[in-house]
Amino acid sequence: MHDIAIKIALIGAAGIAAQWLAWRLQLPAIVLLLIAGFIAGPATGFITPAADFGEIYRPLVSLAVAIILFEGGLSLNFREIRETSKAVRRIIILAGPMVWAMTAVSAHVIGGLSWPTAIVLGAVLVVTGPTVIIPLLRQAQLNSRPASILRWEAIVNDPIGALFAVLSFEVILVVFGRHQVDNLLALVTIGMVIAVGGGLAAAKAIEWAFARGHVPEYLKAPVLFASVLGAYALTNLALEEAGLLTVTIMGVALANTRITSLTDMRRFKETITTLLVSGVFIILTASLTPADIVSLDWRAALFVASLLVVIRPVAIMIATIGAGLTMQERLLTAWIAPRGVVAVAVSGLFGTLLLDAGVEDAGRMTAFAFAVVVTTIVLHGFTLGPLAAFLKLKQDSKPGILIVGGSRWSTTLARKLKEIEVPVMLADPNWNHLTEARLASIPVYFGEVLSEQAHHAIDPKRFANLIAASDNEAYNALVCTDFGPELGRSNVFQIGRSEDTGRQSINFTLGGRPLALPGAGFHELRERLLSGWTFQITRLTDEFNWDTYQQTRADNAMIMFWIKPSGAIIFASVSGSKPQANDRVLSFALPRDEARIEAIRAANAAGGIAGTSEAHGPADPNLSSTTASDRDSNR
Structure with a gap:
């Protein structure tokens, strides 16, 4: 026996x-x-x-x-x-x-x-x-x-x-x-x-x-x-x-x-x-x-x-x-x-x-x-x-990002990801919220991302990560909870969440990981975008390493993730490591202070530190100034 x-x-x-x-x-x-x-x-x-x-x-x-x-x-x-x-x-x-x-x-x-x-x-x-x-x-x-x-x-x-x-x-x-x-x-x-x-x-x-x-x-x-x-x-x-x-x-x-609990049973x-x-x-x-x-x-x-x-x-x-x-x-x-x-x-x-x-x-x-x-x-x-x-019957092997919530901030992020050839899709049940993305030729899903239809129309295997970025924090948590078992709970992120474990925080088994530390909510991200913040991509080198890169950033800059040469995406809020040479770091911050960067370069010149290899689009002039109605908009 x-x-x-x-x-x-x-x-x-x-x-x-x-x-x-x-x-x-x-x-x-x-x-x-x-x-x-x-x-x-x-x-x-x-x-x-x-x-x-x-x-x-x-x-x-x-x-x-x-x-x-x-x-x-x-x-x-x-x-x-x-x-x-x-x-x-x-x-x-x-x-x-x-x-x-x-x-x-x-x-x-x-x-x-x-x-x-x-x-x-x-x-x-x-x-x-x-x-x-x-x-x-x-x-x-x-x-x-x-x-x-x-x-x-x-x-x-x-x-x-x-x-x-x-x-x-x-x-x-x-x-x-x-x-x-x-x-x-x-x-x-x-x-x-x-x-x-x-x-x-x-x-x-x-x-x-x-x-x-x-x-x-x-x-x-x-x-x-x-x-x-x-x-x-x-x-x-x-x-x-x-x-x-x-x-x-x-x-x-x-x-x-239409058994509502079939998904849980299927996972079992x-x-x-x-x-x-x-x-x-x-x-x-x-x-x-x-x-x-x-x-x-x-x-x-x-x-x-x-x-x-x-x-x-x-x-x-x-x-x-x-x-x-x-x-x-x-x-x-x-x-x-x-x-x-x-x-x-x-x-x-x-x-x-x-x-x-x-x-x-x-x-x-x-x-x-x-x-x-x-x-x-x-x-x-x-x-x-x-x-x-x-036979060209294989999906794009690059890990992509599914963004839920068609706000102006999300659209700007999706545009930057498309620019650097990271597969991205924007999902929102409001057709008007997807207008800018469609004009920018960004793949979109119009509909409720939690619906059964969405799970058939959106192939989870194509997207290694999800960012829930709607203006409803509870909905963001629900989306991350739903997609967590398919994508992996360490690969679903939401805006507005911090590592706070106090009495008012959501239980760690629900929702997603914070998109960035410190966390920023929907309205804060919107206001920063409207005041001129941009998404910036920077390639690190042996000379311009992570420590030097941080010196060129403003103190309140949000480091979101970096992309490895293999295409793997590492989110800063959950990673215990640092980006290395040839990694591309994506941040959300005010446009760079060129004078400050030149000063740092000059100070490090004696040590042989070279300049940066950084590329980012200029801030959209339409986003840098707003009317009162823009600021009152939920978008």
Whole structure:
């Protein structure tokens, strides 16, 4: 018992360590999970899942896969698929069966597998695992359309591939005389009706219960979690593995409801899914035996090559003719199709069932599936980013800033950021507040930034930081609280907030970090701008360093952030370090006192200190003088 506890703890620790290293080293997380599982299993023999966990091994893996698919379904909103729905439909309806048929032929002719094993393997390899695609998309920063296609295909195809495998297996049993044809048709029909109807009914029941207040807030996530497991298990009683379709439909249906607390539950499910993906992938990799590895010969290698460079590209290129995609998007989709947890889990399940049915080489199916999984994870994991960049399907890798609040101060800041080529967007629900920004060709979002529509229209991955700068401090805090989990709480900032922790201050768990120290509120920033303050950008050098730079600033100058040569943005209010040479410092202050700077240069001349390299636009004359009505304006 203690040994099992240690092994479970090791699996959890290794999984999260692999995820952290992947984030730190900017590597595909699945590759590191694969290495961890190989070391824990085939290399050392420390973990042997089938022996360690016994009869509960397969059911636990299946339940984990069900939760992963449900969480994936929660990320599929119909608004996102509007411009890619035709392509996704064709990939699933046309390309899926083509991949199944061609893979089965290749597995038999090239791989040397028997027809029963080849047909089931072809069905299994239709899937393009979300457990692999989603982490890859998180790191690759693709444009929204190709990312949407790959994500939708991966999540929808997983249960469909499992159902193809079920159908293949049942047909094989009919051929072997184990089942009757009429029984098979009835079984599949009933199973599909229960799977689809059950998923929709479960989602509707949850929506009704949550909307009517029949479930308290603290129980919503646990109730959802238990409902997924129950729906999966009950559907499987009618048709093996049809539960995967049930939970996927359930997730998609819930994602398109108006449950107000769904966002919080989705974050909970994402946490659970990260743990499950890490643990399940290590367990499945560890289950691979040395005998399985030895069974992979040159014919298996040729089979994998045919799947990657012939079968998938041909199926996708045919299916997407006239689907409204560019050639670059079709090429990327044709190449990227990594397999993951579901392929290994389902192949292991049906390999065992086929062995029981008398198919002698069924045990090789798991080894072939694992060869495909390993190859696609490594190749696609390391080529997605470079290929997307080559095909110009990658988002701007520079971290940008989303500014909420279209005041004159915000617009002036956005104009300066655009001038120095920092990606920026200005968001405000008042169209008039965005007039100056639109005239300056600054990207804008007109609407409520807290709305569901905004979360689909504004890609959080493009903006590494947020500045809430409206004239309502409570609203600024709400915006930062809402975007904190997506961008990271250390990357959301608001004006007017200080580090004061007195009785009147907002709790540190709410709102954002102060934009600058000392903090200045909306009206103070507006008055400073109207009195001639400007945004100034200064590049530091080895000679004109941070200490010298500070001497040239007025005492009340606001140092906001500095930009590293890599493009990373470091905010002064939260950084414990100093800007270095080649960093560009952005400040908000009165125009420079040139006489004072010359005096400092002269005083330091004996030490060899050179001049500055500073660039800033002159103060807008329209902003330096105002009328009484301007000063009374909320803007």
